[in-house]
Amino acid sequence: xxxxxxxxxxxxxxxxxxxxxxxxxxxxxxxxxxxxxxxxxxxxxxxxxxxxxxxxxxxxxxxxxxxxxxxxxxxxxxxxxxxxxxxxxxxxxxxxxxxxxxxxxxxxxxxxxxxxxxxxxxxxxxxxxxxxxxxxxxxxxxxxxxxxxxxxxxxxxxxxxxxxxxxxxxxxxxxxxxxxxxxxxxxxxxxxxxxxxxxxxxxxxxxxxxxxxxxxxxxxxxxxxxxxxxxxxxxxxxxxxxxxxxxxxxxxxxxxxxxxxxxxxxxxxx
Amino acid sequence: xxxxxxxxxxxxxxxxxxxxxxxxxxxxxxxxxxxxxxxxxxxxxxxxxxxxxxxxxxxxxxxxxxxxxxxxxxxxxxxxxxxxxxxxxxxxxxxxxxxxxxxxxxxxxxxxxxxxxxxxxxxxxxxxxxxxxxxxxxxxxxxxxxxxxxxxxxxxxxxxxxxxxxxxxxxxxxxxxxxxxxxxxxxxxxxxxxxxxxxxxxxxxxxxxxxxxxxxxxxxxxxxxxxxxxxxxxxxxxxxxxxxxxxxxxxxxxxxxxxxxxxxxxxxxxxxxxxxxxxxxxxxxxxxxxxxxxxxxxxxxxxxxxxxxxxxxxxxxxxxxxxxxxxxxxxxx
Amino acid sequence: xxxxxxxxxxxxxxxxxxxxxxxxxxxxxxxxxxxxxxxxxxxxxxxxxxxxxxxxxxxxxxxxxxxxxxxxxxxxxxxxxxxxxxxxxxxxxxxxxxxxxxxxxxxxxxxxxxxxxxxxxxxxxxxxxxxxxxxxxxxxxxxxxxxxxxxxxxxxxxxxxxxxxxxxxxxxxxxxxxxxxxxxxxxxxxxxxxxxxxxxxxxxxxxxxxxxxxxxxxxxxxxxxxxxxxxxxxxxxxxxxxxxxxxxxxxxxxxxxxxxxxxxxx
Numbered sequence: 001x002x003x004x005x006x007x008x009x010x011x012x013x014x015x016x017x018x019x020x021x022x023x024x025x026x027x028x029x030x031x032x033x034x035x036x037x038x039x040x041x042x043x044x045x046x047x048x049x050x051x052x053x054x055x056x057x058x059x060x061x062x063x064x065x066x067x068x069x070x071x072x073x074x075x076x077x078x079x080x081x082x083x084x085x086x087x088x089x090x091x092x093x094x095x096x097x098x099x100x101x102x103x104x105x106x107x108x109x110x111x112x113x114x115x116x117x118x119x120x121x122x123x124x125x126x127x128x129x130x131x132x133x134x135x136x137x138x139x140x141x142x143x144x145x146x147x148x149x150x151x152x153x154x155x156x157x158x159x160x161x162x163x164x165x166x167x168x169x170x171x172x173x174x175x176x177x178x179x180x181x182x183x184x185x186x187x188x189x190x191x192x193x194x195x196x197x198x199x200x201x202x203x204x205x206x207x208x209x210x211x212x213x214x215x216x217x218x219x220x221x222x223x224x225x226x227x228x229x230x231x232x233x234x235x236x237x238x239x240x241x242x243x244x245x246x247x248x249x250x251x252x253x254x255x256x257x258x259x260x261x262x263x264x265x266x267x268x269x270x
Numbered sequence: 271x272x273x274x275x276x277x278x279x280x281x282x283x284x285x286x287x288x289x290x291x292x293x294x295x296x297x298x299x300x301x302x303x304x305x306x307x308x309x310x311x312x313x314x315x316x317x318x319x320x321x322x323x324x325x326x327x328x329x330x331x332x333x334x335x336x337x338x339x340x341x342x343x344x345x346x347x348x349x350x351x352x353x354x355x356x357x358x359x360x361x362x363x364x365x366x367x368x369x370x371x372x373x374x375x376x377x378x379x380x381x382x383x384x385x386x387x388x389x390x391x392x393x394x395x396x397x398x399x400x401x402x403x404x405x406x407x408x409x410x411x412x413x414x415x416x417x418x419x420x421x422x423x424x425x426x427x428x429x430x431x432x433x434x435x436x437x438x439x440x441x442x443x444x445x446x447x448x449x450x451x452x453x454x455x456x457x458x459x460x461x462x463x464x465x466x467x468x469x470x471x472x473x474x475x476x477x478x479x480x481x482x483x484x485x486x487x488x489x490x491x492x493x494x495x496x497x498x499x500x501x502x503x504x505x506x507x508x509x510x511x512x513x514x515x516x517x518x519x520x521x522x523x524x525x526x527x528x529x530x531x532x533x534x535x536x537x538x539x540x541x542x543x544x545x546x547x548x549x550x551x552x553x554x555x556x557x558x559x560x561x562x563x564x565x566x567x568x569x570x571x572x573x574x575x576x577x578x579x580x581x582x583x584x585x586x587x588x589x590x591x592x593x594x595x596x597x598x599x600x601x602x603x
Numbered sequence: 604x605x606x607x608x609x610x611x612x613x614x615x616x617x618x619x620x621x622x623x624x625x626x627x628x629x630x631x632x633x634x635x636x637x638x639x640x641x642x643x644x645x646x647x648x649x650x651x652x653x654x655x656x657x658x659x660x661x662x663x664x665x666x667x668x669x670x671x672x673x674x675x676x677x678x679x680x681x682x683x684x685x686x687x688x689x690x691x692x693x694x695x696x697x698x699x700x701x702x703x704x705x706x707x708x709x710x711x712x713x714x715x716x717x718x719x720x721x722x723x724x725x726x727x728x729x730x731x732x733x734x735x736x737x738x739x740x741x742x743x744x745x746x747x748x749x750x751x752x753x754x755x756x757x758x759x760x761x762x763x764x765x766x767x768x769x770x771x772x773x774x775x776x777x778x779x780x781x782x783x784x785x786x787x788x789x790x791x792x793x794x795x796x797x798x799x800x801x802x803x804x805x806x807x808x809x810x811x812x813x814x815x816x817x818x819x820x821x822x823x824x825x826x827x828x829x830x831x832x833x834x835x836x837x838x839x840x841x842x843x844x845x846x847x848x849x850x851x852x853x854x855x856x857x858x859x860x861x862x863x864x865x866x867x868x869x
Binding site: 010013014017020021024025095096097099100102103104105106107263266267268 | 284285331334336340352356357359360362364369371373376380388
């Protein structure tokens with residue numbers, strides 16, 4: 001537990017330094033935040049364009065697709081905001097600056113996670129939150145205290161699952177420094193996938209993102225429960241509540257992968 | 271006194287894959303560090319030199335806990351660096367000459383405040399160390415300047431201070447004077463000397479500048495192909511390598527080659543003559559004799575450059591036949 | 604003909620430089636394939652709901668998706684061509700030395716970008732496209748004439764794409780920090796080229812407008828030629844006209860910008 005506390009302390013210190021650094025270029029900060037907002041909103045514009053020609057997609061109306069979109073976008077946005085720069089790990093290995101982090105009395109994972117922390121990434125979160133707000137106003141959910149309580153749990157678990165993907169991707173870059181783009185398939189690809197209803201995709205793909213890389217627990221499974229729809233793959237209704245467990249398990253596995261990756265770096269130096 | 275740094279037959283072997291054809295790749299092992307043993311006592315100041323790719327930075331990376339040795343035993347302050355990296359971090363300071371650890375867009379002082387908190391340095395200690403570094407490294411006017419606006423020399427001084435705020439017992443410097451102008455080099459060297467003599471900080475530095483060694487280190491270690499080739503005083507290195515310094519003499523007028531013992535003329539150009547003499551000897555008696563016997567106007571002494579000294583030394587020792595050159599290339603990126 | 608040899612050498616250099624990043628290329632191929640997979644399913648659902656949407660049948664829509672993934676890197680639709688390097692040279696002032704080269708600035712960068720595009724078309728484009736064609740039902744032309752027309756259309760698309768990115772890069776002369784412009788260019792590039800959704804699916808007046816803009820020459824037009832949905836000659840005329848307009852505009856802006864450099868003393 002001491003390691004976690006130490007890690008969070010390190011993370012806070014370094015993230016604060018980066019926030020102050022970005023404030024050195026205020027105009028650039030405003031522009032990139034707006035760009036982040038606009039670029040990520042493009043995905044929703046695509047959905048709106050689709051719904052200008054159809055009323056349903058995979059049997060889901062716009063409001064419910066927007067609900068999926070909002071959950072996916074906010075979850076991913078939070079993970080991206082927190083540790084999105086981990087995708088640059090390969091770069092740090094290549095230019096040797098990772099070594100400067102290894103001689104500090106602080107967990108390397110926390111130092112790398114906080115690297116280049118940028119509030120501009122709030123653009124994506126804001127955009128997702130706006131769509132989620134619209135969706136909450138237009139979907140028909142019979143709210144109960146349990147369902148209300150489930151909402152923040154979904155978002156945090158989703159963020160946890162995406163964080164695990166970022167960490168695992170970074171661990172992979174210890175082995176293949178030039179292949180950082182592979183990670184994009186699972187991070188950006190993952191959030192794009194989850195913006196659409198599971199009924200759109202092939203059964204094998206849905207099975208894959210449920211049991212192999214359990215992205216389905218970010219939004220598909222709990223959202224289907226909230227909307228009163230059948231759960232993907234005919235799973236029982238209680239699985240809508242296991243997202244936090246899935247997130248913890250993913251993070252544990254990703255942490256393990258990170259340790260293996262770091263150990264391999266320290267024994268091979270590349 | 272117990273040694274502070276202890277290496278016993280330390281090895282580092284890398285697996286390297288090299289492209290040999292369009293898709294073919296060949297795997298082979300590179301012994302970047304090949305059974306090195308040495309000890310460094312507390313308060314020593316040691317130069318660690320060798321050709322590029324000899325295994326210098328691999329050694330430093332093992333000493334700091336970045337890399338895990340493939341074999342042998344390694345202890346720094348009684349700690350196994352690769353096992354207890356973070357515990358060791360509190361007791362060592364590291365300066366990578368070409369990679370600053372300072373915050374690029376923030377004032378210099380902000381980087382120090384971060385070190386203060388990250389290393390959990392007691393407030394009084396921090397203030398005292400910072401004040402001392404600021405005074406000796408002449409950083410007072412630079413503390414509020416964003417690091418990106420500092421010159422290379424200023425930044426290096428800033429980096430050295432950052433590595434010392436937590437009172438490390440040993441300071442590793444990888445090329446601390448590379449790219450610096452003469453004034454900056456002098457400041458850095460002066461500070462390191464002071465640090466070593468006043469605080470007793472152990473210093474291990476790699477360099478390409480022989481003057482760093484000459485002015486700072488009582489002891490020099492030469493590594494090549496991952497093996498220790500020499501460990502002793504600098505003068506001994508000159509003797510082994512039979513390296514020579516050069517005395518450049520300007521006479522009043524053109525004369526025949528100067529004839530004095532212990533030196534030989536290697537070049538004459540008008541009134542200027544170049545004399546080579548053993549680097550292990552002193553220039554003073556030569557200068558005295560020339561001044562007495564010839565119409566001397568001006569003179570200067572040129573040091574042999576480090577690559578030349580090492581090359582000569584390695585040559586005179588006879589390169590170990592067991593290590594073909596390509597085996598020693600450094601695989602660390 | 605000496606200068607033609609020079610530009611061919613520049614293009615070859617550009618191609619070779621990108622060819623050295625093997626792992627990155629493989630990673631890009633993987634990512635393009637995954638994104639293609641996701642998009643294909645959403646398009647299939649869309650065309651399930653509205654068959655013949657935008658005049659495409661399902662197989663054509665699927666083909667469109669994989670074409671987009673194949674051309675994304677080659678045509679640098681979201682940016683990422685040689686213009687990044689050009690912007691960096693303008694920002695650092697290194698551009699001043701380029702002006703003394705015995706070569707035309709615009710042609711030099713065009714050649715370098717063509718080399719890059721060729722590599723990325725072959726290295727990053729072919730595999731996702733073949734994968735898509737093998738796994739999903741696609742609509743490919745049987746006649747080699749259509750394939751040839753498609754390649755011509757892609758080449759013209761490259762010229763238009765370069766024309767746009769060159770103009771964007773030249774803005775650095777006035778803005779100094781290119782991050783904002785690059786982001787905007789990426790946004791517009793994705794949206795107006797048809798990367799997000801085929802332009803013929805865009806509703807009403809919005810559709811009318813985006814189909815006339817130069818970005819439609821990047822993906823939509825070559826796709827329509829390959830899918831047999833557009834007359835090749837009028838497509839070439841449309842793309843060629845935009846290429847000429849953009850390249851000429853690029854020259855004009857370039858001469859104004861370089862005069863500034865010369866006046867400022869480089």
